[in-house]
Each structure stands twice: as structure tokens, then as C-alpha cells.
Amino acid sequence: MEKLIFTFAVGICALSLVSCSSEQLDKEGQSVAPSAKASRAEEAFPNQRGEVKTAYFFGQKIQYQQIGGEAVFDSDMLLLPQDLEEGSGIKTQGTGRSKASSRWPNKTVYYVIDPSLPNPSRVMDAITHWEANTNIQFVPRTTQRGYVLFRTGSGCSANVGYSGGLQYVNLASGCSTGNTIHEIGHTLGLWHEHTRADRDTYVTVNMGNVLSGYESNFYTYTQQNMDGFDYQGGLDFNSVMLYGSYDFSANGLPTITRKDGSTFTGQRNGLSGTDISIINSMYP
Numbered sequence: 001m002e003k004l005i006f007t008f009a010v011g012i013c014a015l016s017l018v019s020c021s022s023e024q025l026d027k028e029g030q031s032v033a034p035s036a037k038a039s040r041a042e043e044a045f046p047n048q049r050g051e052v053k054t055a056y057f058f059g060q061k062i063q064y065q066q067i068g069g070e071a072v073f074d075s076d077m078l079l080l081p082q083d084l085e086e087g088s089g090i091k092t093q094g095t096g097r098s099k100a101s102s103r104w105p106n107k108t109v110y111y112v113i114d115p116s117l118p119n120p121s122r123v124m125d126a127i128t129h130w131e132a133n134t135n136i137q138f139v140p141r142t143t144q145r146g147y148v149l150f151r152t153g154s155g156c157s158a159n160v161g162y163s164g165g166l167q168y169v170n171l172a173s174g175c176s177t178g179n180t181i182h183e184i185g186h187t188l189g190l191w192h193e194h195t196r197a198d199r200d201t202y203v204t205v206n207m208g209n210v211l212s213g214y215e216s217n218f219y220t221y222t223q224q225n226m227d228g229f230d231y232q233g234g235l236d237f238n239s240v241m242l243y244g245s246y247d248f249s250a251n252g253l254p255t256i257t258r259k260d261g262s263t264f265t266g267q268r269n270g271l272s273g274t275d276i277s278i279i280n281s282m283y284p
């Protein structure tokens with residue numbers, strides 16, 4: 001086994017042309033970080049992968065990972081148990097999620113910030129940013145049935161779209177205001193920008209460089225049987241919902257590049273012009 005790990009490490013060093021030592025492998029040879037360039041996007045449970053499970057999500061057969069009692073989709077989106085059915089159960093709504101039902105009524109997000117959440121100003125700053133730039137308004141919840149609770153989590157994660165009941169944005173201490181802006185994007189119903197159905201026109205996904213267990217993060221929403229739409233104008237390289245080129249890299253080589261092979265960052269400073277246009281088209 002030692003020999004295998006060593007061979008693996010040497011292979012990575014040769015490929016990535018960076019300085020590399022065996023100290024960068026942990027005991028199991030799992031958490032490989034051979035290059036400072038490897039990065040990670042938002043995760044519900046950092047560095048944890050779970051059992052891959054299949055279920056029906058509003059009639060569509062999808063896969064997710066079971067981690068810590070949660071159904072994790074695309075690393076930082078959590079699927080609600082009541083929306084998942086085992087076996088061949090087809091929900092009465094028919095196939096595919098109705099887009100209208102996954103949107104917050106009246107462009108209004110009711111929310112609660114858990115009093116024990118450290119640094120709640122990152123939530124208020126993210127909310128202020130969304131309100132200043134889009135049609136969405138955030139109102140502290142009183143008795144509404146559908147609302148989002150911002151609370152402490154093991155990573156940064158959120159349920160995607162309006163659920164009609166209690167849903168969450170989970171924030172570890174390391175989740176920034178920019179990460180919170182990203183997670184609220186999921187709350188409002190956004191997928192990751194690189195999972196657009198037409199993304200192969202704009203980017204190349206190098207699946208061979210992706211950390212084992214994270215491959216599904218790089219599938220399009222159609223490949224994952226999820227409902228969705230591609231907003232006009234093509235993939236937005238400035239979207240706050242985009243992964244960076246080195247996110248979830250196993251070997252320090254890019255997981256996603258532009259078609260010309262060049263790399264890009266997944267900015268978390270704030271909404272792009274296109275992010276704003278998409279949300280305002282979903283919530284006119």
C-alpha cells in the first residue's frame with residue numbers, strides 16, 4: 001500500500017510540475033494537496049464524502065450523497081427529506097419541479113438568524129447586498145410557514161429554491177459574506193453557473209483532475225435530472241455562483257478551464273450584472 005501511495009504522489013508531482021513531498025499526503029493518502037493552486041468551493045461537510053444514493057426528487061431520478069444525516073447535492077446544496085422518495089415513487093405533481101413552486105412568493109424571503117450564529121453581520125451584509133441589487137426583499141419572519149433559518153453549520157450550504165416550510169442556510173465560521181451571498185443564491189433557486197446545460201460551449205471540464213467523490217459537482221443540471229433553465233447570454237465567468245478553475249482539484253491541475261485552456265477564479269465579492277438579471281427575471 002505504501003508503494004501505491006508513493007507512486008501516486010510521484011505521478012502527481014510529475015504532472016503538476018510543482019514542488020511536492022510525501023508530507024503533503026495524509027495517513028490514508030486521501031486528502032491530497034500537492035499544489036497551492038488546488039482550492040475548494042462552498043461545501044456542506046468539508047473534506048467528507050458520503051454514500052451515493054439514488055432517489056426521486058419530484059419524480060426525477062437523481063443522485064445525492066448521504067453525509068451527516070443530510071442529502072447533499074453538488075457539495076453545498078441540501079435536499080429536503082420530504083422532497084425525496086425512494087423506489088420508483090412518482091409524486092403527483094408529475095415530472096420535473098415546477099419552477100414557479102420553487103420560487104419565493106411575492107419576491108419576499110422570510111428569515112430568522114439563529115441568535116447563536118457567530119458574526120451575524122455577514123448575513124445582514126449579504127442580505128443588504130441582495131436587496132440593494134435585486135427585486136428581492138428579506139423580511140424577518142413572524143408566523144410565516146415558509147422561511148429560511150441562518151444557523152451554524154459544518155460548512156457553507158443551503159437548500160435550493162423555496163420549500164414552503166423551514167429551510168436552512170448553514171454557515172461555518174469560515175463562511176464569508178461572499179459565501180453567504182452565494183448560498184442565498186441557492187435559497188432563491190440558483191444552481192451553480194458551470195452546471196448550465198450549455199456550459200460545454202464555454203468551458204472544458206477536466207474530470208480526470210477532479211477529487212474522487214466530487215465528480216457529480218461538475219455535471220450539468222440536465223445530466224443530474226434537475227429542472228432548470230439557461231439564462232440568455234451564455235456562461236457568466238463573473239458569476240458569484242461559478243466555481244473557480246482549481247476548485248475540488250485532486251492534483252493541482254484545473255478542473256474547469258475556458259475553451260482556450262485559460263483559467264479563471266470564482267469570485268465571491270458580490271453579484272455580477274448577469275446574476276442580478278437572472279434573479280430579476282425569475283422574480284419580476
Ligand SMILES: [Zn+2]
Nearest residue numbers: 042076182192
Ligand atoms: Zn454553491
